[in-house]
Amino acid sequence: MAMKLIHTSDLHLGYTxxxxxxxxxxxxxxxxxxxxxxxxxxxxxxxxxxxIGGDLFDTAEPQKSLVKFVISEFxxxxxxxxxxxxxxxxxxxxxxGSVWLEHKFPSNVIIFDSSDLExxxxxxxxxxxxxxxxxxxxxxxxxxAEDSDNFKVGLIHGSITNINWDEQPEAGYRxxxxxxxxxxxxxxxxxxxxxxxxxxxxKTKCFYSGTPEPLTFKNKKDCSVILASYNGGNVTVRPIxxxxxxxxxxxxxxxxxxxxxxxxxxxxxxxxxxxxxxxxLKGFPSLDFxxxxxxxxxxxxxxxxxxxxxxxxxxxxxxxxDETIRGNLIRLIKAEIEKERDSxxxxxxxxxxxxxxxxxxxKL
Amino acid sequence: xxQLIKLEIEGFGKFAKETPIDFVEGLNFITGLNxxxxxxxxxxxxxxxxxxxxxxxxxxFCWKNNESCRTTLTYKTDKAEIFKIISDYKSGKxxxxxxxxxxTKEIATTDKNINPFLKEHFGFDDKKVFExxxxxxxxxxxxxxxxxxxxxxxxMIEEVFAGRAESSATKALAKINKVAxxxxxxxxxxxxxxxxxxxxxxxxxKTRGLVIEDSGELEGIGTKLAEKVTKxxxxxxxxxxxxxxxxxxxEDKHLNEQLKTVDELIETLSEDREISxxxxxxxxxxxxxxxxxxxxxxxxxxISLIGVGAIIGIPLIIWGIIKLxxxxxIQKPVQKDNGKLQKYSSEKKELINKKAINENxxxxxxxxxxxxxxxxxLETLRKxxxxxxxxxxxxxxxxxxxxxxxxxxxxxxxxxxxxxxxQGELKRKVEDYKLATHFLELAESEVHHKFxxxxxxxxxxxxxxxxNERYSDLKIEEDTLDIKIKESEGKEYIDISYLSQGTKDxxxxxxxxxxxxxxxxxxxxxxxxxxxxxxxxxxxxxxTIDIIKQIAKNxxxxxxxxxxxxxxxxxxxxxxxxx
Numbered sequence: 001m002a003m004k005l006i007h008t009s010d011l012h013l014g015y016t017x018x019x020x021x022x023x024x025x026x027x028x029x030x031x032x033x034x035x036x037x038x039x040x041x042x043x044x045x046x047x048x049x050x051x052i053g054g055d056l057f058d059t060a061e062p063q064k065s066l067v068k069f070v071i072s073e074f075x076x077x078x079x080x081x082x083x084x085x086x087x088x089x090x091x092x093x094x095x096x097g098s099v100w101l102e103h104k105f106p107s108n109v110i111i112f113d114s115s116d117l118e119x120x121x122x123x124x125x126x127x128x129x130x131x132x133x134x135x136x137x138x139x140x141x142x143x144x145a146e147d148s149d150n151f152k153v154g155l156i157h158g159s160i161t162n163i164n165w166d167e168q169p170e171a172g173y174r175x176x177x178x179x180x181x182x183x184x185x186x187x188x189x190x191x192x193x194x195x196x197x198x199x200x201x202x203k204t205k206c207f208y209s210g211t212p213e214p215l216t217f218k219n220k221k222d223c224s225v226i227l228a229s230y231n232g233g234n235v236t237v238r239p240i241x242x243x244x245x246x247x248x249x250x251x252x253x254x255x256x257x258x259x260x261x262x263x264x265x266x267x268x269x270x271x272x273x274x275x276x277x278x279x280x281l282k283g284f285p286s287l288d289f290x291x292x293x294x295x296x297x298x299x300x301x302x303x304x305x306x307x308x309x310x311x312x313x314x315x316x317x318x319x320x321x322d323e324t325i326r327g328n329l330i331r332l333i334k335a336e337i338e339k340e341r342d343s344x345x346x347x348x349x350x351x352x353x354x355x356x357x358x359x360x361x362x363k364l
Numbered sequence: 365x366x367q368l369i370k371l372e373i374e375g376f377g378k379f380a381k382e383t384p385i386d387f388v389e390g391l392n393f394i395t396g397l398n399x400x401x402x403x404x405x406x407x408x409x410x411x412x413x414x415x416x417x418x419x420x421x422x423x424x425f426c427w428k429n430n431e432s433c434r435t436t437l438t439y440k441t442d443k444a445e446i447f448k449i450i451s452d453y454k455s456g457k458x459x460x461x462x463x464x465x466x467x468t469k470e471i472a473t474t475d476k477n478i479n480p481f482l483k484e485h486f487g488f489d490d491k492k493v494f495e496x497x498x499x500x501x502x503x504x505x506x507x508x509x510x511x512x513x514x515x516x517x518x519x520m521i522e523e524v525f526a527g528r529a530e531s532s533a534t535k536a537l538a539k540i541n542k543v544a545x546x547x548x549x550x551x552x553x554x555x556x557x558x559x560x561x562x563x564x565x566x567x568x569x570k571t572r573g574l575v576i577e578d579s580g581e582l583e584g585i586g587t588k589l590a591e592k593v594t595k596x597x598x599x600x601x602x603x604x605x606x607x608x609x610x611x612x613x614x615e616d617k618h619l620n621e622q623l624k625t626v627d628e629l630i631e632t633l634s635e636d637r638e639i640s641x642x643x644x645x646x647x648x649x650x651x652x653x654x655x656x657x658x659x660x661x662x663x664x665x666x667i668s669l670i671g672v673g674a675i676i677g678i679p680l681i682i683w684g685i686i687k688l689x690x691x692x693x694i695q696k697p698v699q700k701d702n703g704k705l706q707k708y709s710s711e712k713k714e715l716i717n718k719k720a721i722n723e724n725x726x727x728x729x730x731x732x733x734x735x736x737x738x739x740x741x742l743e744t745l746r747k748x749x750x751x752x753x754x755x756x757x758x759x760x761x762x763x764x765x766x767x768x769x770x771x772x773x774x775x776x777x778x779x780x781x782x783x784x785x786x787q788g789e790l791k792r793k794v795e796d797y798k799l800a801t802h803f804l805e806l807a808e809s810e811v812h813h814k815f816x817x818x819x820x821x822x823x824x825x826x827x828x829x830x831x832n833e834r835y836s837d838l839k840i841e842e843d844t845l846d847i848k849i850k851e852s853e854g855k856e857y858i859d860i861s862y863l864s865q866g867t868k869d870x871x872x873x874x875x876x877x878x879x880x881x882x883x884x885x886x887x888x889x890x891x892x893x894x895x896x897x898x899x900x901x902x903x904x905x906x907x908t909i910d911i912i913k914q915i916a917k918n919x920x921x922x923x924x925x926x927x928x929x930x931x932x933x934x935x936x937x938x939x940x941x942x943x
Contacts, residue, residue: 016774021782025775063772258419318479320490323815323883324527327493329807336803348792352799359536360804361492361528364543 001124003151006042006240007226009053009192010211011035012091013070014062019216020276023306027213027276030244032069034213037242038225039073042082045227048125050082053192053209054089054132054157060098067103078108083122086111087129089157089192090173094131112155117143121150128186129155136173140180140189147185151230154189160200160208178202188228188235196220197239205235212242217249217278245305247276254313255283260291267296271303278308284316287330290358315350329356365389365888366485367920368409369446370438375429376411376453377404382434388939391916394924396943402924405943406499406894412437412449413482414491415475421453438463441485442887447471449482487884493527498880498889500873504529505896508868517860517871518845521819524879525811533808537801544797547790554787558780565776572773575766582759589752596745603742606734612726619719626712633705650687657681809843815882816840822878828852830870830914838871847871866907873911877919890920897925909933 013031017024042050056070074084086109088094094101100111110120112129117139119126126148130139145152158174160181174193181189182203189206196219197210209226211219224239252266263281270277281291293309300307321331333353340346358364367389374382378401385394385405394402407424410416412435425433433453440446446463460471460478472478479489488494504523507516522532657680664673820840827835827849836852848857849871860871880889893912897905909929912921913936923929923937930936 016778016781018781018785021785022779024778024782063774065767258417318476318489320488320493322488322490322493322527323811323885324493324497325525325533325804325807325811326527327490328811329804332803332807332810348796348799351796352803355540355796355800356536356804356807359539359800360526360531360533362531364539 001149001151001230001232003125003230004045004047005049005051005125005151005153005188005190005228005230006038006045006047007051007053007188007190007207007209007228008038008212008242009157009190009209010055010089010195010215011052011213012055012058012211012215014066015058015215017215019308020306026305027245031213032066034242034244035070036073038212039076041225041227041240041242042077043080046080047082047227049122049127050077050084051127051153051155051190052084052086053155053190054087055091055192056086056089057092057099060092060095060100061102062092062099067099071103071105074106074109078106082108083125084109085120085127085129085155087155087157087192088112088132090132090134092132094133100131117154117156119146124150126150126152127155128153132157132174138175138177138180140176140184143180143184145185151188151235152186153228154184154186154206156189157192159193160191160206163194163198163200181206187230187233188237190226190228197224197226205237207237214243214245214247214276217247217276219247221246221248245274245276246272247278249278249280251280251282253283254281254285254289255316257283257285257289259289260296263291263296264299267300267303267307271300273303273305275304276306277304278310280310281313284314286316287319287354287357288361288363289313290354290363292364311351314347315353326357326360329353329360365440365918365920366442366884366890367440368437368890368922369440370436371405371408371412372434372436373405373408374434375426375432376408376435377401377424377426379404379408380426380428385941386939387920387922389920390938391912391921391923391936392939392941393930393937394922394941394943395928395930396926398926400926400943402926402943403894406892406922406924408435409437409892410491410495411435411453412451413486414489414494415458415479416453424453439485447481447485449478484885485887487887487889490527492529496527496529497524497883499892499894500876500896501894502896502898505872506899508865508872509899514861515846517847517868517875520872521840521845521847521875521879524876524883525808525815533804537804537808540797540801540804544794544801547794547797551787551790551794554783554790558783558787561776561780561783564771565773565780568770568776569773571766571770575763578759578763578766582756582763585752585756585759589749589756592745592749592752596742596749599738599742599745602732602734602738605729605732609726609729609732612722612729616719616722616726619715619722623712623715623719626708626715630705630708630712633708647688650684650689653680653684653687655684657684812842812845815879816842816845818882819875819878822882823874826874826877826915827871830874830911831867835867835870865904869904869908870911873908873915877915888919890922891915893921893923895925895927898927906933909936 011031011034013028013035015028015031017027020027038050057066077084086100088098088100088111092099094111094113100113105111110127112118112120112131115131115133115137117128117130119128121127126145128143128145139156139158140154145154156174156176158176161175161177176191178200181200184204186204189200189202189204191200191206191208194208195211195215196208198208200206200208205228207226207228210223212223212225214220214223222241223243224241227238227240229236229238248270250266250270252263254262257263263279266279267277291311293311296309297307315334315337319330319334321327321334330353333349333356337346337349340349355364368387370387371385372382373379373385378399394405396402404424411421411424421433431454434451435453436448436450438446438448448461448463448468450459450461452458457473458475458478459473460481462469462471472481483489486494488497504520507513507519510516513519519532522534523530526532526536657677659677660680661670661673661677664670664677667673820838823838824836827838833852835849837857838847838849839857840847847860849860849863850857860868863871877891880891881887897908900908912923915921916938930940
């Protein structure tokens, strides 16, 4: 029996994007819009089910209005008889007072409520999922799906042990080993928790869908949901791009920059209303290079959804040190920098030198 | 005495072919028409001493000579050593050579190794600082003529000290402080905004509380309302049933009445029938009487008792006939009554039927009861429900309005976070600016402290020479750089603002000479005069030429001008270079 599923996770609805400052609220709305977009995709692709692998909400107790929104979106699937399976995540665990227990979800929404893998079946589809309950269990340990002609799918919020979790501080729990994955006899394992789309190398077809809308600069530029199609034992997957904003980090070596016109060129080249750009300035530009970050941000405010410029530039070597006040200023601050151990304070002194020279040279 | 000996240029600016320019001790005068390449010579000197970036050197590539762009500068250091700096701008290669006893020795070939030598020999490693110290340009002299500028000489000292044209530590500090203050003001206004937001947060939290309270109340009302509505509904239902029962009872009553009427009617009709039935029996009796009478008469006749038979039989027959005749008379009305009776009977039947159905229906309502208390309760409940419903609507609208109009505490908190972050950023900036101020003040006071006594000391001799001993002493205030000079004959130090233009010029060149030597690291560095006397009238020019000649006794001077001074002033220069 042919079947189609949409697999998503880690929407973190309600998240406060501290890094986006005053654009946080707008991006929160973006995430909701992406959620609606996923529902649209489900309807358009006429899928049998929507799988949500945890962290749909950023907290277990999201705002009522947000829950209402999600419920109304689920209702749209309910009308078309599309089932939603939810395995909760570490951000929205299944516990007393949580959204899962406090709100009545439409009849098409199946929320896993056991901390052990549990099978829920609809026509020709068996989904093995579990609720997140602050546990450290290894959800797939020793698990083997029962033989059947159904499309057998796992839906788990957890950490595959063989990938690099450096960027993810919460990687330690809900471990899933590749051995367990290899032996689980599932047709497809839909994972949540890791924020980028990622195929896990295993005998079992297994993916992290990643977040459908970037949450931080660590996320890939493009985010998607996974459309998994089943045709009698054969599973094919296709990512469908969902993100509204494009998060990007650009590192620029400013060593040979003589003025901020080079910066303007870069910012002009990369602009885009959907862009969330973090421009990290590096290198050792001369003291002639004086950039006014605020001015640049103001100038390019309209051309980006959000722009952040990180100043990581340092002083060039062999700074002139003559007998003038200018030379003496360089000498004094350089001596101070050499004495200073704290890198943050070093940078402060470097900034002070650039300011002093900037005003002496009348470049500021 | 640092002295430029020779400059060889090739493929540099105007100089396509290799052109040697020799310099001597004392005053070197480079002259030529506009565009002859006078400035190019200065650029070539600067390009030799200071590494030009690609964008700096490219304008000097010669279109007539694509092959090369080279300069070689031979110079003597303060320690009387002779060096040669060879620069190839196309390849970017440089070479420093030392010439000792007619032999050439390679000293350094990389910028990294060459630059420290040049810094040592010329005192500067920054081209702009060098220019600002050892170049005297028309634009700098112009300040002396500007009547709007009060402390012209002082500004010049500050400018040379600062290391950048038209700059000064004082001006820079003022600007830095101004900007820092602007940041501080911004921080304060953000603080105010934060205060307002905190107030707002309190109020929205209160509103949130109220909304929660209202929601609670709404929920309470909802439950209460639901209870009451159920009760009311039950009562209403009961009432409807009761009404129906009443209706049925009424109907029953009515039916009973109807039945009674029909019964009465039937009863009346039955009496009439009895009569007619009686008459019917009369008929039979009549017939019997006739038969008997006839029989008696016949028998009497037969037994020849005809008289007796007649006496008995005939009356009997007559009676019988009467009876029969009577019967016919009654027969008619009875027939009529039978039809009515039938109608009534069926009516009655129908009524009974109806009654039975009604009673059957009523059976269902047997338990239905609705007393006066029930009526009262119904009324009360109706009122209560109406009240609760309006209250519910009211609450719901109020909640809706507050939630849509008022920001959520989370939103306000987020705004506060943003402001706090901005504030943090600004605070860091203010710190940076304060640091800059601190070090710039320190750098300034150190330089003032280090050089003002030396300037004072070194200027006296030159001033004496230039002014033909008219002025013998000067004083410079270390902090303010205020200058006063003393006439040889006089006792008082005079503020320089009272000096004549001529004396100011003399003082200017004196100070510039002294400062360039001091700032170049106590070397006797050449002075380069880039056509500074452009606007001078003849009297002032003559006087200035004297100053220059005086200075050139102890210092190499390279003067550039399109004006042929050498023709106007004999013995003007040791070396005239005409381009």
